[in-house]
Amino acid sequence: MDKKHFPVVNDISFKWSGQVMEHIDALAYIGKKQGDDNMYVITRDSGNGITHGTLGGMIIKDIITGKDNPWIDIYSPSRISLKAKGIFLKEAGNMTAQYLDWFKESDIKNVKDLQPGQGAIVAEGFKKIAAYCDEENNLHVCTAVCPHLGAILQWNAEEKTFDCPMHGSRFTVDGIVINCPAISDLKK
């Protein structure tokens, strides 16, 4: 946000950010849940919950009343497209490649080189450390190994978080988990 687009704004009091998870074919799942005759789902909203809520009401009503609707197949939770399969395989390869970070050099050589407000991944032998130096020069140190499936985290200087490149888990500078799929904090 800037003065050019919002000239009436004087001070910015609060800032926030959100992460939108995009799925393989970028479309929601709306319709009959696989293997269940009386259960319907509207999911994979990816930031479009209000749109999908409306769309879902129309699609699911048509499924229940037996009315034709071309969107039923498009949004069907049981669809599998060839394109989606290809993207899935590519992403699976990309995820596996993230494990190479175990052999990568440190962002910095020594935690003492960190400036106030800066974080980094530091390697001590085969140990990977997520280190952050706060504005008062206190050091915060956790393991840089993601508790989900063991990928090495990366420092996100913009948000001041440690993020996992594998499936998107995120942690505060003190190692508190703030985004799934990881469900536990980083070990100190």
Ligand code: FES
């Ligand atoms: S390994 Fe980190 S989120 Fe899966």
